Amino acid sequence: xxxxxxxxxxxxxxxxxxxxxxxxxxxxxxxxxxxxxxxxxxxxxxxxxxxxxxxxxxxxxxxxxxxxxxxxxxxxxxxxxxxxxxxxxxxxxxxxxxxxxxxxxxxxxxxxxxxxxxxxxxxxxxxxxxxxxxxxxxxxxxxxxxxxxxxxxxxxxxxxxxxxxxxxxxxxxxxxxxxxxxxxxxxxxxxxxxxxxxxxxxxxxxxxxxxxxxxxxxxxxxx
Amino acid sequence: xxxxxxxxxxxxxxxxxxxxxxxxxxxxxxxxxxxxxxxxxxxxxxxxxxxxxxxxxxxxxxxxxxxxxxxxxxxxxxxxxxxxxxxxxxxxxxxxxxxxxxxxxxxxxxxxxxxxxxxxxxxxxxxxxxxxxxxxxxxxxxxxxxxxxxxxxxxxxxxxxxxxxxxxxxxxxxxxxxxxxxxxxxxxxxxxxxxxxxxxxxxxxxxxxxxxxxxxxxxxxxxxxxxxxxxxxxxxxxxxxxxxxxxxxxxxxxxxxxxxxxxxxxxxxxxxxxxxxxxxxxxxxxxxxxxxx
Numbered sequence: 001x002x003x004x005x006x007x008x009x010x011x012x013x014x015x016x017x018x019x020x021x022x023x024x025x026x027x028x029x030x031x032x033x034x035x036x037x038x039x040x041x042x043x044x045x046x047x048x049x050x051x052x053x054x055x056x057x058x059x060x061x062x063x064x065x066x067x068x069x070x071x072x073x074x075x076x077x078x079x080x081x082x083x084x085x086x087x088x089x090x091x092x093x094x095x096x097x098x099x100x101x102x103x104x105x106x107x108x109x110x111x112x113x114x115x116x117x118x119x120x121x122x123x124x125x126x127x128x129x130x131x132x133x134x135x136x137x138x139x140x141x142x143x144x145x146x147x148x149x150x151x152x153x154x155x156x157x158x159x160x161x162x163x164x165x166x167x168x169x170x171x172x173x174x175x176x177x178x179x180x181x182x183x184x185x186x187x188x189x190x191x192x193x194x195x196x197x198x199x200x201x202x203x204x205x206x207x208x209x210x211x212x213x214x215x216x217x218x219x220x221x222x223x
Numbered sequence: 224x225x226x227x228x229x230x231x232x233x234x235x236x237x238x239x240x241x242x243x244x245x246x247x248x249x250x251x252x253x254x255x256x257x258x259x260x261x262x263x264x265x266x267x268x269x270x271x272x273x274x275x276x277x278x279x280x281x282x283x284x285x286x287x288x289x290x291x292x293x294x295x296x297x298x299x300x301x302x303x304x305x306x307x308x309x310x311x312x313x314x315x316x317x318x319x320x321x322x323x324x325x326x327x328x329x330x331x332x333x334x335x336x337x338x339x340x341x342x343x344x345x346x347x348x349x350x351x352x353x354x355x356x357x358x359x360x361x362x363x364x365x366x367x368x369x370x371x372x373x374x375x376x377x378x379x380x381x382x383x384x385x386x387x388x389x390x391x392x393x394x395x396x397x398x399x400x401x402x403x404x405x406x407x408x409x410x411x412x413x414x415x416x417x418x419x420x421x422x423x424x425x426x427x428x429x430x431x432x433x434x435x436x437x438x439x440x441x442x443x444x445x446x447x448x449x450x451x452x453x454x455x456x457x458x459x460x461x462x463x464x465x466x467x468x469x470x471x472x473x474x475x476x477x478x479x480x481x482x483x484x485x486x487x488x489x490x491x492x493x494x495x496x497x498x499x500x501x502x503x504x505x506x507x508x509x510x511x512x513x514x515x516x
Binding site: 152153156157160161162164165169170179194197199200 | 385390
């Protein structure tokens with residue numbers, strides 16, 4: 001899921017200072033799991049804004065904020081509240097925020113959250129990054145552990161000289177990705193695979209902005 | 224005799240290190256070069272070491288060359304993508320620089336520009352392959368070059384890494400990628416280093432043991448605590464302590480000289496790399512005490 005954290009409130013207030021009336025949009029997927037776009041988070045934001053002398057005209061937690069069309073349809077019932085707002089505050093990830101940018105061509109849209117990374121919830125509201133969305137997955141060669149994400153240098157051919165007692169030079173709180181890969185390859189009796197050199201990565205596979213038309217691609221693959 | 228010829232001849236070689244200055248005043252750098260000239264076989268010029276921004280390695284390599292020293296261009300993958308790395312390699316070669324040491328590079332978080340975007344487009348093993356391609360008249364994409372490079376390429380290894388196995392696997396990859404010589408992280412335990420050499424001797428590469436002079440027991444403890452891959456044995460720390468403050472540095476120089484002498488006499492490795500880190504004037508003293516001058 002996309003991991004988000006709430007922006008510093010002073011920074012948010014600085015962004016929205018010229019507006020008075022807001023419609024709030026959350027998301028029932030990742031942002032709810034992160035506690036940054038849940039119904040409770042929206043209630044709390046409403047209270048905060050009221051305390052700052054602002055008005056909240058309405059709020060919605062759409063099913064999937066980044067599903068632009070679906071969110072647009074869900075918002076229909078809130079048309080009046082949306083029309084009454086000077087601006088939209090979105091409490092989801094950057095993608096959900098930009099759904100609102102598309103849905104509201106004539107209204108300013110502000111993010112209430114910072115989008116951090118694509119990761120897993122390892123314990124309740126504890127998140128660890130797992131994937132860098134690089135465009136061409138390498139973990140089939142690295143024991144199912146992504147070195148591009150788990151190593152701060154994204155090294156593809158083994159640990160650097162900064163590894164210390166199995167941890168990273170950047171922080172002792174980061175286990176060295178390549179020691180983890182080594183341990184797992186050993187466990188899988190697959191050490192020989194670690195001796196294969198992984199070639200320089202083709203970063204063009206992850207060129208921005210990404211775009212995929214899955215239906216068309218499926219037809220082409222079949223053809 | 225060039226650095227490469229010296230290694231191939233079986234001579235016990237000595238390399239030292241020059242850290243480029245932060246700023247344009249190169250007078251001290253040139254003074255260090257004068258101290259080392261005619262004594263060492265080559266000098267490594269570091270590449271923004273510890274991710275602290277300084278004069279680039281390439282320029283100081285050229286100045287070393289002009290002052291009669293043979294430079295080893297240290298090249299990290301932290302600050303340049305594959306286009307810039309290859310371009311700098313070609314540039315270095317046309318300036319007459321023929322040795323290159325391929326390394327990953329300390330992370331930007333260690334340095335003085337912590338908000339910099341770390342590049343690591345490629346890494347040390349892949350960089351060695353690139354050097355090999357350039358030496359064979361092709362860039363890494365296979366495009367033909369008008370004139371090939373003639374680099375003697377090396378890499379680094381940390382013999383006392385813990386765990387060491389992934390480090391040894393990477394060493395093997397580096398050999399396969401074309402590394403001809405290795406310079407090691409600082410070593411302090413000769414018996415343990417012998418074990419590493421037992422492994423390294425299975426490959427057709429030259430190995431230079433790395434040395435950082437211990438100035439005091441405090442420094443040894445600091446290295447043990449904060450520098451990855453360095454393990455100073457307790458008996459050396461005790462030896463420095465026993466020497467007292469006044470004689471600690473002299474004792475540190477003796478320890479380094481004693482270790483180098485042993486490596487040479489017992490033919491354990493092919494040479495040594497002395498990282499003086501600000502004490503370049505001590506390099507000739509170490510060499511003298513080790514019987515190398």
